[in-house]
Structures are given as C-alpha cells and as structure tokens.
Amino acid sequence: MKFRPDRRVALVAGAVMLVLAGVPGQAQQKGKYGPGASDTEIKLGQTMPYSGPASAYGTIGKLHTAYFKMLNEQGGINGRKINLISLDDGYSPPKAVEQVRKLVEQDEVLALFQTLGTPSNSAIHKYVNAKKVPHLFLATGATKWADPKNYPWTIGFNLSYQAEGVIYAKYLMKEKPNAKIAILYQNDDYGKDLLKGVKDGLGAKGAKMIVAEASYEVTDPTVDSQIVTLQGSGADTFIDITTPKFAAQAIRKAYDSGWKPLHIMNNVGASVGSVLAPAGLEKSAGLLTMQYYKDPNDPQWKDDPAMLEWRAFMGRYYKEGDPKDTSNLYAYITVQTMVHVLKQCGNDLTRENVMKQAANIKNLKLPLLLPGMSMNTSANDFSLFKQAQLARFTGTQWTLFGEVLSTVD
Known part of the structure; x- marks a missing residue:
C-alpha cells in the first residue's frame, strides 16, 4: 500500500525534524569545528615506538587503531568516524618532533592522543602548547604533564612517576x-x-x-x-x-x-x-x-564482565595482540577515556572545547580500573589518578x- 501523507502529517513531520535539529549529537545538526573535525570525521594523531628500544609499547597504538575500527563500524561518535593517524617515532625525540609537526601542520589533526614516552613528549611539549593543540592522555607518568598554568594544552594519563x-x-x-x-x-x-x-x-x-x-x-x-x-x-x-x-x-x-x-x-x-x-x-x-587497573593475568578477574568484554574485543579486532600483555588492557582504558571526552564535546569539536572537556572529567569509573579507582580532572588539576594498590x-x-x-x- 502506498503511503500518501496529507498536509497535516507533513507539518507534524516538519516540526519533528526541527526539534531533532536542536538536539545535540544529531547527525543533521551542523557542528562547530576546528582543524581535523567535520560532519563526518574526527582526525586524531599519535606517535608510537613501533621500532627502537621501546618497541614493546607499539602494541598500544595497534590496539587504539583496532578500537577505533570497531567504533567506526558501530557508527563512530555522534555519526562521525574516527581517523587515527599513528606514526612511528622509534622512541627517538628528534623523530617524534618531525612526526608531530607532520601531524599538526600537514595532517591538521584535531588533537594528539597517547603520544608515548617521556623523552618524546618532552621534545614536543612546548611546540604543541604554542600551537594550541590538545596533547591528551600521554602514555607517560612524568609529573610535569599536570601543569595547567604553564602548559594548558597537555594532560598525561598514567599515575605520575x-x-x-x-x-x-x-x-x-x-x-x-x-x-x-x-x-x-x-x-x-x-x-x-x-x-x-x-x-x-x-x-x-x-x-x-x-x-x-x-x-x-x-x-x-x-x-x-x-x-x-x-x-x-x-x-x-x-x-x-x-x-x-x-x-x-x-x-x-x-x-x-x-x-x-x-x-x-x-x-x-x-x-x-x-x-x-x-x-x-x-x-x-x-x-x-x-x-591502578585490573591485571588480565589475575584469576580474580577471570569472570569479570569488563574483562570478558575486553577479551572478546581482543579476539575479534586485535587477534595478533597478546591478552597476557597488560599494555593492551592499559591501551583499552586510555582509548575509552578519549572517547568519553569526544562524546562530552557533542557538536563543538574545536580544539578549545576538546581541551575544556578533557579538563572536566568527573568521577569517571571505567570498568577495567581497580574497584574504588576513578578519574578526575579540573581546570586547575590535570592529574587523572591519585590512588594505587x-x-x-x-x-x-x-x-x-x-x-x-x-x-x-
């Protein structure tokens, strides 16, 4: 049977569309964008030691890539696909500088995510803050990443060294x-x-x-x-x-x-x-x-729902990854944290708002953290974690x- 909307139905449908257009996160609403963001894409960048003396950590970047592949298959974030550009820096500070300049100036990423290593991040620290690029959830525990006064565009992830x-x-x-x-x-x-x-x-x-x-x-x-x-x-x-x-x-x-x-x-x-x-x-x-997060090798978490979910993810999206390697579980938590921030941004995907939301994490209890652990940030406190066992x-x-x-x- 052919449906023929009358004028009244058409008016109601039009009103519904207007209401939906005002709802944050709806795909039809035009967003406010900075470099690397659009109606269809959010572009992130990172450097990882896929080669060199710290290459064991390269698995972190591989898991991030796999996670965003899964997320994109599910529709992305608010209808936008995540494009993670993950480059090798060999755990070499000069190479990290070169690769980050490429990510910022050529690829024009919205933000940097989980750039790894204290030496590499130290080498790009001043540059990314001068460029006002969000430099988020660094894979290093150096205390200096929690310095909102002098480096307002940088937030570390790890419990500080x-x-x-x-x-x-x-x-x-x-x-x-x-x-x-x-x-x-x-x-x-x-x-x-x-x-x-x-x-x-x-x-x-x-x-x-x-x-x-x-x-x-x-x-x-x-x-x-x-x-x-x-x-x-x-x-x-x-x-x-x-x-x-x-x-x-x-x-x-x-x-x-x-x-x-x-x-x-x-x-x-x-x-x-x-x-x-x-x-x-x-x-x-x-x-x-x-x-400060669960160990995949600890039998007490064998039937933990969050651990089962992570193992299922590994089996489907990152088969070559080692489930015994804690770095892969760590990577899963870090990418969930980045997704949390991007979701908080709604349709305001400017660098300024990404940074504002990263500095506004309230009692985030991701299921793979140890019981009792939570993440918090504020405009004056960039230290995510303050507890451990x-x-x-x-x-x-x-x-x-x-x-x-x-x-x-």
Missing part, C-alpha cells in the same frame, strides 16, 4: 625500615622523575637507606653491568625503574647472578606478557609493583595486597 615512587618509599619505610636500597633508573626525565618520588617519599630520615644508584641509556645494549655493580653494594632491596626491554634483562641478570633482593618493579616494566614471561616467570616470583608476583600472576594507597597525604 613521582607519586609511584612515593608509594614504594612509604611502603619500605613502614615494612622494611632498615632496608639497604639499590636503584637502577633510565637516565632521562622518566627515570629521574620516579627516582625523585622515591627520595621524596623516603625523606631526610630515609635517605641513608639508599646504598647504591646506577643509570642506563636507552641506547645501551644491556643493563648487566649495572646489575652486577648494584649487587656488589650489599643491597637487600632493589628498586627497578626500567622500560620493558631492560626490565626483563634486570630480572634475568639479578636472578642468574644469585642476587635475591626484595625487587620492586615500576609499573611500566611490570607486564607479564612483555616483561616477566620473556625474563622467566620463575625468575620473576616475589616481584612487587603497584597497580601494591601487588606481588606469585610466579604465575600479580596478586593485590594491602589497602588502596593514596598518593597524597
């Missing part, structure tokens, strides 16, 4: 006050930042607990000689501030040389898939770290213990 260092120091001061501490750290902003947190947490009273320090360069082939030196100090506690490649080497060398300290591994080097398994699970038993590696998985610890007094 200094905060992490403070947590380890507080734990040692309480549980092992007579510890003899040896520290290995990467000789850059990342390593020095976490080292500062440890020293701040120990304070003047605990400073004498540190009996040895050693650093390494990302271009070093191994950290074997540093481990031998630290072992020779007589330390019974080892704080390990390393990225995955060197973290695996440190675990293996310490074990093989017969050194059995209390081994504290910083969060970025604590992935079972990319660090502990290559080093040897039996050699990793007893390690301590801190966590310690975990011990059993030889098969990380097991949480103790209370949720605040990074602030």
Whole structure:
C-alpha cells in the first residue's frame, strides 16, 4: 500500500525534524569545528615506538587503531568516524618532533592522543602548547604533564612517576625500615622523575637507606653491568625503574647472578606478557609493583564482565595482540577515556572545547580500573589518578595486597 501523507502529517513531520535539529549529537545538526573535525570525521594523531628500544609499547597504538575500527563500524561518535593517524617515532625525540609537526601542520589533526614516552613528549611539549593543540592522555607518568598554568594544552594519563615512587618509599619505610636500597633508573626525565618520588617519599630520615644508584641509556645494549655493580653494594632491596626491554634483562641478570633482593618493579616494566614471561616467570616470583587497573593475568578477574568484554574485543579486532600483555588492557582504558571526552564535546569539536572537556572529567569509573579507582580532572588539576594498590608476583600472576594507597597525604 502506498503511503500518501496529507498536509497535516507533513507539518507534524516538519516540526519533528526541527526539534531533532536542536538536539545535540544529531547527525543533521551542523557542528562547530576546528582543524581535523567535520560532519563526518574526527582526525586524531599519535606517535608510537613501533621500532627502537621501546618497541614493546607499539602494541598500544595497534590496539587504539583496532578500537577505533570497531567504533567506526558501530557508527563512530555522534555519526562521525574516527581517523587515527599513528606514526612511528622509534622512541627517538628528534623523530617524534618531525612526526608531530607532520601531524599538526600537514595532517591538521584535531588533537594528539597517547603520544608515548617521556623523552618524546618532552621534545614536543612546548611546540604543541604554542600551537594550541590538545596533547591528551600521554602514555607517560612524568609529573610535569599536570601543569595547567604553564602548559594548558597537555594532560598525561598514567599515575605520575613521582607519586609511584612515593608509594614504594612509604611502603619500605613502614615494612622494611632498615632496608639497604639499590636503584637502577633510565637516565632521562622518566627515570629521574620516579627516582625523585622515591627520595621524596623516603625523606631526610630515609635517605641513608639508599646504598647504591646506577643509570642506563636507552641506547645501551644491556643493563648487566649495572646489575652486577648494584649487587656488589650489599643491597637487600632493589628498586627497578626500567622500560620493558631492560626490565626483563634486570630480572634475568639479578636472578642468574644469585642476587635475591626484595625487587620492586615500576609499573611500566611490570607486564607479564612483555616483561616477566620473556625474563622467566620463575625468575620473576616475589616481584612487587603497584597497580591502578585490573591485571588480565589475575584469576580474580577471570569472570569479570569488563574483562570478558575486553577479551572478546581482543579476539575479534586485535587477534595478533597478546591478552597476557597488560599494555593492551592499559591501551583499552586510555582509548575509552578519549572517547568519553569526544562524546562530552557533542557538536563543538574545536580544539578549545576538546581541551575544556578533557579538563572536566568527573568521577569517571571505567570498568577495567581497580574497584574504588576513578578519574578526575579540573581546570586547575590535570592529574587523572591519585590512588594505587601494591601487588606481588606469585610466579604465575600479580596478586593485590594491602589497602588502596593514596598518593597524597
């Protein structure tokens, strides 16, 4: 039967269309756009170490790409497809500068998302703020990313390295006050930042607990000689501030040389898939770290709905990704955070509004965060996380213990 609308029906339909046109998020409403955004597309950019000494982290960018593919199949965000341009910087600051300039000046992305590494982000920090490009949810925990006064276009993601260092120091001061501490750290902003947190947490009273320090360069082939030196100090506690490649080497060398300290591994080097398994699970038993999101290798989350959803995503959209690699779960949380901000933007997809919404995250409890954890930002506070919990590696998985610890007094 042919439908013939009369004049009254046509008028009603027209009124409905006018009402819908006024609803934020409807595809027919024209938006307010900055570079990289339109009625049909939102263009984001990032640099990742797909090659070089930190290439284990390249899986983060691959997962982001897979997630946006899934999202686009579902219709995108408010009818707009996400176009993520993810470039290799080899964990090299000069290369990061070159690639970010391309993303900003040639590709004209709306925002940068999850650019990885403290050295690389340090190299582009002033440039992107001068260009007023949102520089969001950096894959690094350097404390300096939370500086809205001087760098209002940059927000980090990770719990800050200094905060992490403070947590380890507080734990040692309480549980092992007579510890003899040896520290290995990467000789850059990342390593020095976490080292500062440890020293701040120990304070003047605990400073004498540190009996040895050693650093390494990302271009070093191994950290074997540093481990031998630290072992020779007589330390019974080892704080390990390393990225995955060197973290695996440190675990293996310490074990093989017969050194059995209390081994504290910083969060970025604590992935079972990319660090502990290559080093040897039996050699990793007893390690301590801190966590603020769920570990896919922890059996307590085996039937957790959010974990099941993530595993289903991995099986369908990122089959080549390792579900044991915590970096892939971390990447999933970060991309969900970016989507949350873009949804909050509605049809105002200017760089200014993207930044305004990123600085207006209120009690966001993504399901893969640990229970009790939430994300918050404000115009004066760019630190997403302020809590964490310690975990011990059993030889098969990380097991949480103790209370949720605040990074602030």
